[in-house]
Amino acid sequence: MSDASQHHAILSPAFHKDRRNLRALGMWLFLGSEVMFFTAFFGAYIVVRSAGAASVAMPLERMWGALNTVVLITSSLTMALAVQFSKKGDRAKTGRYLALTFLLACCFLVVKAIEYTHHFMEGNFPSHDIFMGFYFLLTGFHGLHVLGGMVAMGILWWRNRRGDFNEHYNDPIEMAGLYWHFVDLVWIFLFPALYLL
Amino acid sequence: MSAPVHVETHTEDHAGGITYFEVFGLLIALTILTVTISYVNVGEALGIPQFGRAANIIVGLVVAVCKCSLVVWVFMHMNHETRINRFVLGFAIALMAIFFTAASFDFLWLGTYVHSFARAALGL
Numbered sequence: 001m002s003d004a005s006q007h008h009a010i011l012s013p014a015f016h017k018d019r020r021n022l023r024a025l026g027m028w029l030f031l032g033s034e035v036m037f038f039t040a041f042f043g044a045y046i047v048v049r050s051a052g053a054a055s056v057a058m059p060l061e062r063m064w065g066a067l068n069t070v071v072l073i074t075s076s077l078t079m080a081l082a083v084q085f086s087k088k089g090d091r092a093k094t095g096r097y098l099a100l101t102f103l104l105a106c107c108f109l110v111v112k113a114i115e116y117t118h119h120f121m122e123g124n125f126p127s128h129d130i131f132m133g134f135y136f137l138l139t140g141f142h143g144l145h146v147l148g149g150m151v152a153m154g155i156l157w158w159r160n161r162r163g164d165f166n167e168h169y170n171d172p173i174e175m176a177g178l179y180w181h182f183v184d185l186v187w188i189f190l191f192p193a194l195y196l197l
Numbered sequence: 198m199s200a201p202v203h204v205e206t207h208t209e210d211h212a213g214g215i216t217y218f219e220v221f222g223l224l225i226a227l228t229i230l231t232v233t234i235s236y237v238n239v240g241e242a243l244g245i246p247q248f249g250r251a252a253n254i255i256v257g258l259v260v261a262v263c264k265c266s267l268v269v270w271v272f273m274h275m276n277h278e279t280r281i282n283r284f285v286l287g288f289a290i291a292l293m294a295i296f297f298t299a300a301s302f303d304f305l306w307l308g309t310y311v312h313s314f315a316r317a318a319l320g321l
Contacts, residue, residue: 032289
């Protein structure tokens with residue numbers, strides 16, 4: 001038993017619950033601000049599309065988008081499992097699922113890079129038209145969020161290996177999980193809005 | 198590994214009892230559904246061709262909202278979350294709804310009775 005888990009074991013369950021709930025409150029407030037961030041861009045996109053840009057040619061290959069949707073949904077599942085195993089104090093499985101989530105995030109960015117390369121080779125830069133402008137704005141900011149999630153996942157994998165987390169204390173993994181599911185949620189709306197509709 | 202994995206944020210309850218793998222299956226199924234529907238003109242298929250693409254948008258967004266709810270409810274444990282945390286999320290969604298509605302006033306209500314009523318009320 002490491003120092004950290006001895007320290008956490010002597011604290012009462014009510015303390016652990018209160019601390020977890022307060023951290024979750026902080027995380028939900030942050031996610032609320034993230035919702036507003038994407039709402040602004042999404043709202044602008046809705047207005048532009050509705051106000052006469054209905055004839056916009058959808059230049060995107062929907063199968064790439066569908067593939068990335070499946071990749072992100074799968075990564076949400078592996079993240080949920082990582083959180084669950086960390087609550088049970090199973091460090092080996094927590095580490096495995098965190099690594100898997102990291103790899104899936106990597107896959108997502110690779111697919112996105114392939115798509116971007118295609119767009120650039122076809123001369124579809126953000127300045128090409130209003131649609132491509134919004135496409136790069138929305139998917140670019142979403143991609144940065146994926147990148148941020150990967151950094152968090154890497155740090156947590158290392159901390160988990162070091163033995164920072166146990167059945168009493170796993171808040172950082174749970175909060176990173178909330179963030180990761182939010183990134184998945186944004187994509188769940190971006191995919192139909194940009195590729196399908 | 199295929200043993201059912203229950204949603205357990207707090208050990209005392211797992212309301213609903215839906216597993217992560219079931220949610221994952223539903224999310225994949227809904228993704229396949231929304232991609233398939235995107236190849237169809239929903240308005241024509243439902244016999245309301247005047248709706249055309251607008252019907253596709255409504256169906257696409259409804260499917261997205263369903264997927265979103267599954268993720269928030271089960272993966273993000275909103276089914277066990279404290280009241281204040283539910284309030285924060287609910288408020289963010291409400292603000293988003295207000296923003297979208299207000300931003301789309303000029304085209305959403307154009308040509309509808311709401312628009313006519315507003316014009317009449319303003320004496321235009």
